[in-house]
Amino acid sequence: MAIIEVKNLCKSFRIPSVKRETIREHFFSAFARTGYEELRVLDDISFEVARGETVGIVGRNGSGKSTLLRILAQIYQPDRGTVAVHAPITPILELGAGWNGELTAEDNILLTGTAMGLSLKELKSGLHEILAFAELERFANLELKHYSRGMSSRLAYSIAFQSVREILVLDEIFAVGDAAFNAKCQARYRELTAAGRTVIIVGHDLNTINDFCDRALLLEGGHIVLNDEPRRVIEAYLEMLGAA
Amino acid sequence: MIQRSARPAPLRDFVWTLIRTDFKARYHGAASGFVWALFKPVAMFVVLLSVFSFLFRDQTYLFNLMIGLFLWDFFSEGTRVGLESLFQKGFLITAAPFPRAVLVVTSIANALLTMTVFVVAILIVLSVTRGVPSPVAIALFLLYLVLYVVIVIGFSLGASVLFLKYRDLNQVWEVILQAGFFVAPIIYPLSILPEHLHKYLYLWPVTPVIQFSRQVLVEGKLPTFKAHCLLFAVTAVTFLAGYTLYRRYAPRAVERL
Numbered sequence: 001m002a003i004i005e006v007k008n009l010c011k012s013f014r015i016p017s018v019k020r021e022t023i024r025e026h027f028f029s030a031f032a033r034t035g036y037e038e039l040r041v042l043d044d045i046s047f048e049v050a051r052g053e054t055v056g057i058v059g060r061n062g063s064g065k066s067t068l069l070r071i072l073a074q075i076y077q078p079d080r081g082t083v084a085v086h087a088p089i090t091p092i093l094e095l096g097a098g099w100n101g102e103l104t105a106e107d108n109i110l111l112t113g114t115a116m117g118l119s120l121k122e123l124k125s126g127l128h129e130i131l132a133f134a135e136l137e138r139f140a141n142l143e144l145k146h147y148s149r150g151m152s153s154r155l156a157y158s159i160a161f162q163s164v165r166e167i168l169v170l171d172e173i174f175a176v177g178d179a180a181f182n183a184k185c186q187a188r189y190r191e192l193t194a195a196g197r198t199v200i201i202v203g204h205d206l207n208t209i210n211d212f213c214d215r216a217l218l219l220e221g222g223h224i225v226l227n228d229e230p231r232r233v234i235e236a237y238l239e240m241l242g243a244a
Numbered sequence: 245m246i247q248r249s250a251r252p253a254p255l256r257d258f259v260w261t262l263i264r265t266d267f268k269a270r271y272h273g274a275a276s277g278f279v280w281a282l283f284k285p286v287a288m289f290v291v292l293l294s295v296f297s298f299l300f301r302d303q304t305y306l307f308n309l310m311i312g313l314f315l316w317d318f319f320s321e322g323t324r325v326g327l328e329s330l331f332q333k334g335f336l337i338t339a340a341p342f343p344r345a346v347l348v349v350t351s352i353a354n355a356l357l358t359m360t361v362f363v364v365a366i367l368i369v370l371s372v373t374r375g376v377p378s379p380v381a382i383a384l385f386l387l388y389l390v391l392y393v394v395i396v397i398g399f400s401l402g403a404s405v406l407f408l409k410y411r412d413l414n415q416v417w418e419v420i421l422q423a424g425f426f427v428a429p430i431i432y433p434l435s436i437l438p439e440h441l442h443k444y445l446y447l448w449p450v451t452p453v454i455q456f457s458r459q460v461l462v463e464g465k466l467p468t469f470k471a472h473c474l475l476f477a478v479t480a481v482t483f484l485a486g487y488t489l490y491r492r493y494a495p496r497a498v499e500r501l
Contacts, residue, residue: 021409021410021411022410022412023410023412023413023416073340073341074341075337075338075340075341075498076498076499077496091339091340093338098336098339099335100265100269100335102269103269107261107264107265107268111261111262111265112336112339112340114253114257114258114260114262115258115336115339115342116339116340117253117258117340117342118253118257119253119254119257120253120257120260120261122253
């Protein structure tokens, strides 16, 4: 049974020729002619993901991968088409983003965790585990603004990894940390898939896609040009890069 | 692995965590920080009182100033924070698809807490110096405060999405607040202005709330039925306008972060 169903999904962004973001700019250019360009990021995308499946998404920069993930995570709204997600979804979209620098790691975990739909009870019982996974137990009471980029990224992964209910959506997986942390992520990740969780990964690291995914999508210019087993998709992708 | 229930937790835990962490970040996690933050409005009160009590030689000036100033503080603080709420909490918007209005509504919690402290202080001072206000007066006062909070929430809903579109809206609002401090009869009694101007001043939502509160608490008079209708109308219009803007722009707010 499909846990995610995407039908005829379209998404465009308007890129104004002159960006006006303030009242002052609107005021002083009230009579200026402005145009905008409509950038169609996703054009008529349809696919399904079955429960327990791991799907990789590859494509060049600007092919719409990240936008697609954000729509799946219900953070962006589609312009047209339907996206049905039949289970709770946990996104890790931007690394290092998502913190209040004035708060300690512990408070940030509680804040982000509850935003993702975990209860305080669940989080408090798992707090130690989240910090341990990120190798940050010693820094639990340090404000996030004093964290290095690597530390905050590890924390982001740790929270999301620990809070997956049913579907995990990841952008640029395993891009942080040292070899040991990566190995831990991969182990945790295998646990999740073994437990029947559904995972969608966007990645530039083709080895990851090849090793972990049951299936892959190749995106180009907002279209799905190939929806097949990872090996074939990677071949097509490399060919596309070579031809370009 | 964390033990997880099958369903997402109710919004309650998220709301509570937002309020708690806001408080912590603002007051450095300590009650002493909160008490420290109360000094600013109190100092302002003392300064204004010492200057203007020479000008307005009225027995009730102290009470009127107290009500006016502390209610104003809630409005200026609440709208300021509310306007920037979605922008400030943008990092959560990109993390999960919860209802965005939660961020706006909870952002005024600190201002509300401060106002609660001052409201209690006002009632204590009034009770000690002039006798306990009647239950009707207190009930009406609380009703005005509820409407006041609705006004601030309505404004914040609309302003928070517009701020993502117009990034200098906070500066514009700052100027409006400065003017608004003098438009509302906070440091002066409304009676010093010509009668025919009053109806315009009442359109600035702060004015009816402050004036009605003074009438019931200090003067012991009930505002007329018509006056109450006006306050309800101002509240409804502000809230609906803000809510409409919010409904229109909130779904795509994240794209402007």
